[in-house]
Amino acid sequence: MKPKSASISSADDLEIRAGSAMERHQYREAIAFYKDLLKRERRPEWERGLADAYRQRAFQVAEKGMYQEATILWDNHAKLSPQAECPDAYVGWLLRVGQYAKVAELLGKQPEEAQTPWMRQLPEVMALMALENDKLLGCFLPEHPIAKHHATTKKAIAAYGAKRDDEAEEALRQIPSRSPYRNVRTLLKAMMLMEQDRAAGLGMLEKIGTDSACRGFAEMLLGQVRQEGPELDAYFGLSAKCLGLVNKINGYGKTQFNLMRDAKKAATSNSPRLVFEAVINNRELLGNSASRRFCLAALVEYPSGITAFEHAFGKLPAFEHHRLQALHEESLGYYPDAAHHWGKCIETLAKRPAQERDKLDEALIFRHIAELASGPVPEIAVDALRKSLDLDPDDKESYLTLIKLCETLDDSKAAQEWMEKGLKCFPKDVDLLLLAMNVASRRKAFKKAASLAKSLLDIDPINSQARQFLIDAHIGHARKQFRAGRANLAQQEMEQARSLDPHRRNAGLSLAEGLLALAGDKDAKRAEDLLKEGWHIAGGGLCARFLLDFETLCLGLPLNAPTRIIPALGKSYVAKREELLGLIKLIDRAADEKKRLTDALEKLRPVLKRSFKQAELTEDDYFNGFQTLARTGQYAVLGDCAKEAQLHYPLTAGPVYFEIFAKCKGVAKRMSGQDEYRLELAEQRLRGSKDQRVGILIENFFRELDESLDNGFKGGMPFDLDxxxxxxxxxxxxxxxxxxxxxxxxxxxxxxxxxxxxxxxxxxxxxxxxxxxxxxxxxxxxxxxxxxxxxxxxxxxxxxxxxx
Amino acid sequence: MQTPFEILDVADDANDDAVKKAYLNKVREYPPEHSAEAFQRIRGAFELIQTDKQRRKYRLFHLEKPDFQYLLRQSLRPSVFQRPDANTLLGALTEGVIDGLLKSQAIE
Known part of the structure; x- marks a missing residue:
């Protein structure tokens, strides 16, 4: 908007209007008012006002991107205030509008000490610009470094381009270290070095400082001419000139450029198909063998590419078709489908003529199927492992897994059978012997278990599990002898047990010895020492108390017999997580004495209830505890524990199942309708979960329930329940x-x-x-x-x- | 992505002895105390293909995830450094200089 005609206003009025426009940042109007005022009289304050208005207006238009106008306004300002310092912004505007000569002039006039840190970068920039535009040199005095070293630098570059290295090196030697061309010198030296040793040349480029005008160029070279090939994203972001330079240096022609264009498109699309096609189409350039390997691996993610693959690289055998399909299904997490295709692979292998048949590969695939199935469908895993061992019996891990799976499925007969086969193949294997010992013990074949434990100790004398088993066996015999009134024989058993624990590390043994001594009433001091020793070894607290009570009950002594020596746990005693985990292990070991175990735990129930509330048990801790309590038939404690676990982990199914299991005392047909409904809900929550342990248990429980109904009604409800x-x-x-x-x-x-x-x-x-x-x-x-x-x-x- | 055979520098049909020999050579070249990362890769590769059964398992159930960038870099590896002429060099060198300077001014 043009200001109102000033000629009709008085000078005072104009001055007020000019001041007011300045206050309102309306600098264009202010300029007009001040110009009018100055036409009437050249007052210094009005000249200052106009200069200020020009200055402010210059910044105002520059903010809008009108740099040309900004430079003119600043020049007007400078004419009115010749002493005004030149701001960095003005130099920036000049550079933006390409008035390099003016910048060079300013640089020539301004002493270095008066320059801002940003301005100090200008000489190098102007020196580089002068290499392309000789006219700029006219703005500098001949003794200015930009002018002084210009010719030498140009000569060096020209000699480098013409491959006259001696001349280039001689010219570079003449450029001093303080010259604005010093980084061009480093750059040229690095590029010459790269021809002999690329890595060393690139290392030299790294030396160019981050504040140098050559740094951007150096970084571009570092990313694009390195030994391992260019950075693709940056490559496609290069300007035409830089692209030309990189292509020249790397020796890329149109073919490479097209390949990189395809690659860029494929990589940014994130589509396996585009990547696959890019490789197939450029296989000659990428290398046939490398492309084939790449595409074969890519078929797992993109199986539809198989036709294109076979067209390009030749037909794949049927086995490979199924293998790729199986790997594809695995990558999607569809394990049953994967297992189906692995099965097809085996069929293909088995069809080969006898002399070409590779049984080991078949066995390995069966083992792989077992791995896939062992969680969700253990029956399939068992079957696959059986077949794998028929083909290749020499695989210890398969025996171990198979035996464990048979145990999970409650098929102790099969577990025993495979254990025997496994031990026949690996008679001195510690892992197999240990597993066999535990299985025999669970089957209550104690003689067999003891014999296995002895064999194990012969092979591995420091095996703590075998040692513990034998000690427990001797203590068990000692208890029986003592209860039968044969204290001498009991003592002999204890001595045998002690011979297995010469370093006195077994708490149960010391406690049992102490109780026997206490019952014998011969040496009260010895009894006290042994009981205290056992208590100390067991770490005091919950585990020690349980061991003492349990051992007292097993020996048929009154529960309060050792109370004088070892007082009961306090009424507010709360066990920590570690103690509870320790107790679970002790319960597992005491499973054979179910009645006494129940009595010992009954005494500790208040402490356990308190402890379950407070101890920080994980889901796995709870699950392991549940299993042990369920297996040993400790339903009361199991119920307490499961109820508490539901408060800690309300979304998990395990606690619900074990609470109901405890309520029914492990018999499915005792389950109430309401609990059946709760269990169904819990089972539904498990769907899709990776951990199928609880799922299998619930399924088995329901199966047991169905079978119990079948027993009554022969095939379910026989009547019409429509x-x-x-x-x-x-x-x-x-x-x-x-x-x-x-x-x-x-x-x-x-x-x-x-x-x-x-x-x-x-x-x-x-x-x-x-x-x-x-x-x-x-x-x-x-x-x-x-x-x-x-x-x-x-x-x-x-x-x-x-x-x- | 390199396969364990490539990492150890052995043929795909190498036997136990050849794999072990290659592994020991590589460990001598990249001892753990000097090149911990390289050693880890070498060790990992050796553990994958140490025995015949492991090599079979690797071939049957393992396909290295295809690495497109790696494949490209392999084929685009510049073999010889080719010297540019003076004009190409100067053009590229001076092109972004003003922009770089103005960018640094904007940051300040």
């Missing part, structure tokens, strides 16, 4: 459980009321339970008469019409 509302099922199941658990006299009364005249007293227990289930159904409105007729028609001695 009308059954699924929502009623939990309530019916709950009622069935109530009836099953109630005292027989009460049950008889209810059945007699529902089905009068049934001869219940002679009925076997399972038959009675069947009738109880019918009664429950009847209570929910089902026609019991019809059902009874159907049961009567079933061919089962349990439910013969006579018995009813």
């Amino acid at each position: 009308g059954l509302n699924p929502n009623m099922l939990p309530a019916i199941m709950k009622r069935v459980t109530e009836l099953e658990m109630m005292p027989r006299s009460e049950l008889f009364a209810i059945i007699a009321d529902a089905i009068p005249g049934l001869p219940l007293k002679n009925l076997p227990d399972e038959g009675l339970m069947d009738i109880a289930r019918l009664v429950a159904m009847g209570e929910f409105g089902f026609d019991i008469g019809g059902m009874l007729d159907m049961i009567a028609s079933l061919d089962t001695p349990k439910k013969s019409p006579k018995s009813r």
